[in-house]
Amino acid sequence: MSAATILSQFAATGVQSCFHGRHLQPQIMADLNGSNWRLKDYEARGGYAALRKILGQDGGPGMTPDQVIAEVKASGLRGRGGAGFPTGLKWSFMPRQFPGQKYLVCNSDEGEPGTAKDRDILTHNPHVVIEGMAIAAYAMGITAGYNYIHGEIFATYQRFEAALQEARDAGLLGSNILGSTFSFNLQVTHGFGAYICGEETALLESLEGKKGQPRFKPPFPASFGLYGKPTTINNTETFAAVPWIIRNSGQAYLEVGKPNNGGTKLFTVSGDVNSPGNFEVPLGTPFAKLLELAGGIRSGRRLKAVIPGGSSMPVLPADIMMATDMDYDSIAKAGSMLGSGAVIVMDDSRCMVKSLLRLSYFYMHESCGQCTPCREGTGWLWRMVHRIEHGQGRQSDLDLLNSVSDNIQGRTICALGDAAAMPVRAMIKHFRVEFEHHITHKTCMVPAYA
Amino acid sequence: MNFSEQTTALFDREVAKYPPDQKQSAVMACLTIVQREQGWVSPDSEKAVAEYLGMAPMAVHEVTTFYNMYNQRPLGKYKLNVCTNLPCQLRNASQALSHLETKLGIALGETTADGLFTLQQSECLGACADAPVMLVNDVNMCSFMSNDKLDQLVDGLKALEGKQ
Numbered sequence: 001m002s003a004a005t006i007l008s009q010f011a012a013t014g015v016q017s018c019f020h021g022r023h024l025q026p027q028i029m030a031d032l033n034g035s036n037w038r039l040k041d042y043e044a045r046g047g048y049a050a051l052r053k054i055l056g057q058d059g060g061p062g063m064t065p066d067q068v069i070a071e072v073k074a075s076g077l078r079g080r081g082g083a084g085f086p087t088g089l090k091w092s093f094m095p096r097q098f099p100g101q102k103y104l105v106c107n108s109d110e111g112e113p114g115t116a117k118d119r120d121i122l123t124h125n126p127h128v129v130i131e132g133m134a135i136a137a138y139a140m141g142i143t144a145g146y147n148y149i150h151g152e153i154f155a156t157y158q159r160f161e162a163a164l165q166e167a168r169d170a171g172l173l174g175s176n177i178l179g180s181t182f183s184f185n186l187q188v189t190h191g192f193g194a195y196i197c198g199e200e201t202a203l204l205e206s207l208e209g210k211k212g213q214p215r216f217k218p219p220f221p222a223s224f225g226l227y228g229k230p231t232t233i234n235n236t237e238t239f240a241a242v243p244w245i246i247r248n249s250g251q252a253y254l255e256v257g258k259p260n261n262g263g264t265k266l267f268t269v270s271g272d273v274n275s276p277g278n279f280e281v282p283l284g285t286p287f288a289k290l291l292e293l294a295g296g297i298r299s300g301r302r303l304k305a306v307i308p309g310g311s312s313m314p315v316l317p318a319d320i321m322m323a324t325d326m327d328y329d330s331i332a333k334a335g336s337m338l339g340s341g342a343v344i345v346m347d348d349s350r351c352m353v354k355s356l357l358r359l360s361y362f363y364m365h366e367s368c369g370q371c372t373p374c375r376e377g378t379g380w381l382w383r384m385v386h387r388i389e390h391g392q393g394r395q396s397d398l399d400l401l402n403s404v405s406d407n408i409q410g411r412t413i414c415a416l417g418d419a420a421a422m423p424v425r426a427m428i429k430h431f432r433v434e435f436e437h438h439i440t441h442k443t444c445m446v447p448a449y450a
Numbered sequence: 451m452n453f454s455e456q457t458t459a460l461f462d463r464e465v466a467k468y469p470p471d472q473k474q475s476a477v478m479a480c481l482t483i484v485q486r487e488q489g490w491v492s493p494d495s496e497k498a499v500a501e502y503l504g505m506a507p508m509a510v511h512e513v514t515t516f517y518n519m520y521n522q523r524p525l526g527k528y529k530l531n532v533c534t535n536l537p538c539q540l541r542n543a544s545q546a547l548s549h550l551e552t553k554l555g556i557a558l559g560e561t562t563a564d565g566l567f568t569l570q571q572s573e574c575l576g577a578c579a580d581a582p583v584m585l586v587n588d589v590n591m592c593s594f595m596s597n598d599k600l601d602q603l604v605d606g607l608k609a610l611e612g613k614q
Contacts, residue, residue: 003528006606010592010599017579101469113535113574120579146467151482151519152575154589187467192478192588193518195573209474210509211516227472270537270578277579311536311574342578344537358536362573368516 011155016277018120022293023280025256027244027264028237032124037159039166042127048172050246051131054138055180063246068139072242074250076262081107081198081235082310082340084328087242093222094140095230103231104137104145106239109203111150111195112310113362114342117266117278118236122149122156125240126163130186132239134173135246137184140232144185147236148203151192160188195366199414200233202368213370214414235340237266257283261327265338269294271345272301283327290326290343301347305430309339311359312419314426315352336426351444352431356423357385363420374417377408381424388435391442398428398435451498457487461502473503477513481520485588490521518573519588526561526568528607531585532595534571537578542596546582547571549597553604566611567604 013019014034023029031045042048049058056062063071073088094102106129110118122129133145149157164186167173175183189207191197197206201215204226225231241263245253254262261283267290270276274295281290287306297303303318308326314336316324324334331338346355364378381404384397405421412418428435437445453461464479477499484495491514500507514520521529530550534543547569551557554567561568577583580593584600592603 001606001610003607003610004590006603006610007586007590007592009606010590010595010603012577012580012591012593016594110576111574114537114578116576116578116580119576150576151478151517151588152572152585153577153591155591189467189475189479190482191517192482192520193573194516206478207475208472209477209503209505209513211512227469268579270581271540276541276581307536342537344540344578346540350540355536355539358534358539362535365573 014120014124016275017116018124018278020275020277022277024285024289024293025264025282026280027256028121028125028128028240028266029278029280034124037124037126037163039127039163039170039172042125046247047127047243048131050243051134051138051172052178053246054135055178055182057178057180065139065141068135068246071250072139072245075241075245075253076250076257076260077238077241077245077253078261078328079235080237080241080265080341082112082312082337084338087234087238090222090234091136091140091232093220094142094232095223096141098230101144101227101229102140102142103226103229104133104140104142105200105203105207105226105231105233106133106145106147106236107198107200107203107233108147108149108236109191109198110153110236110340111198112312112340112342113359114268114270114307114310114344115340116268116270117341119150119153119156120278121236121240121266122153122160126160127167128240128243129160129236130163130167130173132242133186134177134184135242136232136234136239138182142232143183145187146207146226147186147188148197148207149188149190151190154190157188157190164188194368195362196368196414196416199416202414203233204231211368213368214416216413258327260329265326265341267326267341267343269343269345272298272347272350273345274298281326284325284330287321287324287326287343291345294345297345297347301349303345304348304350305346305352307336307342307344307346307423308334309337310342311344311362312415312422313337313339314422315430316426317430349446351446352427352434353385353389353438353444356427357382357389359423360385360420363416367416367420371412371417373408373411374420377404377417378420380404381408381420385424388438391438393435393439395439397439398432401428451494453498453502457483458502465503474505474509477503477505477510478517481510481514482588485521489527490524527566527611529568529570529587531570531572531575533573533575533577533581533583533585535574537574538581538583541581543582546584546595546597546600549600550604553601566608
């Protein structure tokens with residue numbers, strides 16, 4: 001027996017996270033079983049029909065790049081990586097007549113704590129991402145692309161490499177795709193442990209072989225991206241949504257969700273639920289329904305708080321969450337952000353000070369050090385939360401935490417500073433009494449958790 | 451330091467992904483290959499990679515030191531990286547870590563005397579639905595790591611290495 005054999009016994013099968021049959025109207029996760037990731041399986045599910053359609057290789061008239069972009073605009077598809085920017089609009093920013101090389105980049109550097117959806121897409125349905133990228137490249141007149149995958153999910157990187165080779169061998173990537181005049185070369189590359197590279201300009205720096213420190217913007221990647229060339233960067237799940245839109249129309253996609261929030265979204269539900277996992281549901285699905293899909297709260301416990309969009313987003317208390325739908329606008333109205341769709345659930349046994357302490361450590365650890373407010377501020381925040389948690393907090397600390405957060409937020413090159421500050425502000429806003437109890441009584445209000 | 455032909459063939463495969471004047475883009479992949487073969491990235495390896503890619507050695511060192519997964523010193527044969535970020539913390543990651551400390555008889559960051567295991571805490575590995583998770587030697591993601599499974603894993607590797 002080899003070490004690889006021993007270790008492979010503990011590898012995820014996807015049964016719990018993905019093949020549980022509890023998606024609602026799935027598009028990306030539909031009909032997957034863990035062994036049907038190959039090209040022939042994808043084609044049997046209707047895969048690459050959208051690429052054939054736009055290239056006019058299905059007997060139809062084909063679609064012009066403008067028509068493809070118009071269809072994506074009509075779909076209401078918004079970026080699935082965190083910011084929720086309208087995808088069709090982003091694509092229209094690319095200069096059409098640029099004389100040199102342009103690039104397409106897929107951001108698969110999925111490092112936002114709580115998010116593990118792109119991993120399942122890339123592992124179990126890699127060709128949907130390849131097809132989505134090829135369609136995007138056609139729409140923007142791009143001939144070269146990279147998929148940058150989180151270094152920690154190396155097995156997924158290897159899977160994607162195998163899928164790329166299948167697509168190349170079948171003439172679905174490379175020169176003169178499917179006998180058309182369209183050419184697109186796609187490569188896969190990986191990170192090696194840096195949360196900041198999920199920020200798109202840090203990712204570009206990393207792709208160029210440098211430390212991943214975000215760039216000052218403007219110029220935006222659409223004018224100065226990879227190697228200084230016009231570049232469009234989208235999240236993995238965003239690309240994965242595109243083939244369905246082209247096959248079924250933008251209008252049909254929009255109708256799956258709700259106005260301004262088209263389509264389905266993958267939510268990673270983690271924490272204190274009975275069955276954590278990824279759930280693909282239409283945008284606008286009530287949080288209560290999503291919680292039910294994840295098996296509900298651990299037995300004997302009650303919902304206390306939810307971070308609805310990944311660790312960078314403001315936490316919301318149970319009553320607000322239970323009245324909220326899972327879409328960009330509803331969650332914004334409730335006071336947080338949909339982010340990457342990472343739903344971290346906490347029950348009534350959880351101390352919010354301790355939870356915040358772990359998140360604050362993370363942002364301190366991952367700050368790239370480029371901007372002083374973030375480099376110094378994240379450490380300051382952690383030290384204060386640490387002393388509050390350990391019974392050495394001062395009465396003035398809560399105001400100071402808010403003040404330090406204010407002096408980070410909006411004052412840094414990238415959003416990591418905001419990501420460090422927002423959880424602090426929201427935790428104090430909604431659970432101030434717990435922080436005050438720690439400071440006054442030097443003990444925790446709720447049973448300590450390991 | 452000279453790399454074997456086999457190693458440079460792997461390097462070349464990575465370099466070929468990028469435009470001819472952008473060989474530096476392959477640095478992360480090359481350092482990853484070096485780590486897989488040697489267990490860590492030594493200063494000599496950095497210099498050799500720099501020479502291979504036409505980079506300044508310091509530019510390579512910047513990469514090694516910026517990204518968390520590069521080992522800047524030799525570690526145990528099996529690097530155990532336990533995620534302790536919030537989604538894993540909510541599902542007993544702290545217990546998993548202390549269980550391993552007890553089982554291996556070492557503290558966080560240390561290597562067992564027989565050189566087999568190094569125990570580290572890590573930031574989000576991106577497998578939150580399978581918490582608690584542990585990444586072994588940068589490649590093998592281990593899911594739902596209860597104490598029983600941790601025992602199985604450690605005992606299995608020890609038996610394989612003839613240390614039990």
